[in-house]
Amino acid sequence: MSGLDRRSVLKLSAAAGAGLFLPPLGAVLGGNGSARAAETGERHGLSAFGDLKYPADFSHFAYVDPNAPKGGAFSLIGPTAAYNQSFQTFNSLNGYILRGDGAQGLALVFDALMVRATDEPDSLYGLVASSVTITEDGRVYRFTLRPEARFHNGTPLTAEDVVFSLETLKSQGHPLIRQALQEFSGAEAEGPGVVVLRFSAQRPRDVPLYAASLPIFSKAYYSARKFEETTLDPPLGSGPYKVGRFEVGRFVEYDRVPTYWAADLPVNRGRFNFDTVRYEYFRDREVGFEAFKARAYLYRQEFTSRAWATQYDFPAVKDGRVKRDVLPDNTPSGAQGWFFNTRRPKFYDRTVREAIALAFDFEWTNKNLMFGQYERTVSFFQNSDLMAQGKPSPAEEKLLAPYRDRLPEEVFGEPYVPPVTDGSGQDRAQLRRAAALLKEAGYVVQQGRLVDGKGQPLTIEFLDDDGAFERHTSRYIGNLKVLGIEATFRIVDPAQYQARLKDFDFDMLVRRYSVSLNPGEELRAYFGSEAARTRGSNNVSGISDSAVDGLISVALAAQTRPELVTACRALDRVLRAGRYWVPQWYKPSHWVAYWDVFGRPPVPPKYDTGVLDTWWHKPA
Numbered sequence: 237m238s239g240l241d242r243r244s245v246l247k248l249s250a251a252a253g254a255g256l257f258l259p260p261l262g263a264v265l266g267g268n269g270s271a272r273a274a275e276t277g278e279r280h281g282l283s284a285f286g287d288l289k290y291p292a293d294f295s296h297f298a299y300v301d302p303n304a305p306k307g308g309a310f311s312l313i314g315p316t317a318a319y320n321q322s323f324q325t326f327n328s329l330n331g332y333i334l335r336g337d338g339a340q341g342l343a344l345v346f347d348a349l350m351v352r353a354t355d356e357p358d359s360l361y362g363l364v365a366s367s368v369t370i371t372e373d374g375r376v377y378r379f380t381l382r383p384e385a386r387f388h389n390g391t392p393l394t395a396e397d398v399v400f401s402l403e404t405l406k407s408q409g410h411p412l413i414r415q416a417l418q419e420f421s422g423a424e425a426e427g428p429g430v431v432v433l434r435f436s437a438q439r440p441r442d443v444p445l446y447a448a449s450l451p452i453f454s455k456a457y458y459s460a461r462k463f464e465e466t467t468l469d470p471p472l473g474s475g476p477y478k479v480g481r482f483e484v485g486r487f488v489e490y491d492r493v494p495t496y497w498a499a500d501l502p503v504n505r506g507r508f509n510f511d512t513v514r515y516e517y518f519r520d521r522e523v524g525f526e527a528f529k530a531r532a533y534l535y536r537q538e539f540t541s542r543a544w545a546t547q548y549d550f551p552a553v554k555d556g557r558v559k560r561d562v563l564p565d566n567t568p569s570g571a572q573g574w575f576f577n578t579r580r581p582k583f584y585d586r587t588v589r590e591a592i593a594l595a596f597d598f599e600w601t602n603k604n605l606m607f608g609q610y611e612r613t614v615s616f617f618q619n620s621d622l623m624a625q626g627k628p629s630p631a632e633e634k635l636l637a638p639y640r641d642r643l644p645e646e647v648f649g650e651p652y653v654p655p656v657t658d659g660s661g662q663d664r665a666q667l668r669r670a671a672a673l674l675k676e677a678g679y680v681v682q683q684g685r686l687v688d689g690k691g692q693p694l695t696i697e698f699l700d701d702d703g704a705f706e707r708h709t710s711r712y713i714g715n716l717k718v719l720g721i722e723a724t725f726r727i728v729d730p731a732q733y734q735a736r737l738k739d740f741d742f743d744m745l746v747r748r749y750s751v752s753l754n755p756g757e758e759l760r761a762y763f764g765s766e767a768a769r770t771r772g773s774n775n776v777s778g779i780s781d782s783a784v785d786g787l788i789s790v791a792l793a794a795q796t797r798p799e800l801v802t803a804c805r806a807l808d809r810v811l812r813a814g815r816y817w818v819p820q821w822y823k824p825s826h827w828v829a830y831w832d833v834f835g836r837p838p839v840p841p842k843y844d845t846g847v848l849d850t851w852w853h854k855p856a
């Protein structure tokens with residue numbers, strides 16, 4: 237049935253984690269004069285661990301058609317979510333705070349200092365900023381703004397707006413944003429056209445890039461409004477689109493701004509080609525699919541293997557009006573699975589978590605429910621060179637050595653891989669092993685129930701807000717009951733699900749952690765101890781481990797790609813040894829279907845599908 241579930245994809249931000257080359261830390265800054273004297277040369281972009289692909293005078297990205305026609309509409313169910321967004325409903329047009337359920341697509345309304353090129357692993361080029369200079373110690377970034385930058389009401393976008401935006405997001409933004417900006421020290425305006433961003437000496441490699449990618453808000457607009465409140469007032473932005481029609485919980489439209497100030501910049505040429513972009517919401521997956529068949533919306537990314545294998549035989553597919561395609565995914569697949577909430581005492585014991593994981597029969601599930609179209613996820617960095625394999629290299633051992641006395645011995649051998657089952661759906665050998673581990677942890681079976689030393693039964697509630705994983709989870713629950721574990725699958729409405737998720741009020745749930753090619757601050761957001769204590773954070777398991785924190789710090793400070801790879805592989809070993817999840821499955825591609833009304837460049841960007849961003853509506 238389900239494969240990579242769209243609801244389970246976690247994103248820190250549109251550009252989170254796209255690492256950034258920073259010069260080595262050097263002398264401590266003096267005043268503004270000495271900082272300016274120490275600056276490197278002016279540059280039109282920022283890249284990680286290498287040179288920029290595009291020169292200063294580039295005319296457009298290579299993966300766009302600069303002559304793409306404008307017009308028509310694009311409609312979809314959003315495939316990913318960030319911050320407070322929900323896939324099943326929305327009740328707010330503020331997508332950068334914790335409160336409320338933000339509408340999909342709000343990033344289209346706002347511009348940022350710089351924008352990412354998606355045919356490079358981690359490069360940014362100037363949007364609102366025409367150029368940037370960096371001090372030799374990498375702590376001060378001075379951005380020169382384009383004087384033509386404008387908000388939709390015609391007012392200039394100035395350095396004061398950038399300062400207001402970053403300081404507001406750091407103090408009042410979503411917890412994920414606040415955490416990511418911890419090492420952002422502050423900003424100041426040097427006149428209307430120059431803004432200076434300062435960072436601490438401990439800043440992660442990607443924090444300056446993250447700051448440069450955040451939305452810019454109008455200071456004047458929010459002088460009469462409270463930023464931290466949910467609202468259905470369309471926000472004032474400066475981006476290629478503005479909020480159009482919407483009905484709460486049903487759809488939201490964005491209208492292309494015909495006078496968009498940055499339409500002809502190299503970073504935008506050939507992009508944002510649709511007059512209207514519309515995001516649809518459906519509480520039920522099957523209803524959403526039927527709506528696509530009826531052409532209620534035009535583009536669908538399919539996340540259900542059963543549907544992809546058996547349900548795309550309706551007339552519009554047969555006669556060619558609906559096209560199907562498989563788009564490659566060259567980014568890390570990340571980690572998808574059922575995650576334990578280790579804040580709850582019953583999941584404190586790593587042995588208990590391992591026993592529970594052994595009850596899942598992936599081989600049976602893949603064959604009988606997913607048409608054999610998936611592979612087992614084993615790593616938190618699946619489908620990338622960041623995942624640990626074999627025994628630790630000398631460089632990995634050096635990073636792990638300080639924590640040897642507090643880590644399982646397996647960390648220093650082959651990384652943990654879930655055992656392969658016999659595919660029967662109820663592998664007796666694995667269940668016997670699970671029962672032995674539970675006994676080792678102090679559990680016994682009494683009258684068919686597994687209880688601890690105090691006679692308390694071990695119970696598990698799998699929390700969800702739709703039925704996509706019900707068949708998978710039900711089979712898993714059946715095996716848990718063989719062990720005497722009382723497990724249930726509970727579906728709640730989206731609002732209750734989000735509230736419980738923010739308060740970590742659950743036993744287990746499905747999540748997918750999606751990391752970038754050069755992961756940075758998202759590692760701290762997903763696995764760091766501070767995130768474990770932060771309401772609404774992405775550390776759903778509550779991972780709080782000094783070894784994990786230490787290795788994350790090494791990864792964030794890496795100055796070369798090999799250093800980053802080594803740190804991530806060491807971190808992967810520790811996370812896998814922690815048994816924080818029951819790994820599910822992945823595939824290195826995207827299934828997409830669309831009504832045949834679109835044109836697109838012949839080759840998509842290497843690290844993105846290019847959908848919406850570079851497609852256009854066929855004039856015919």
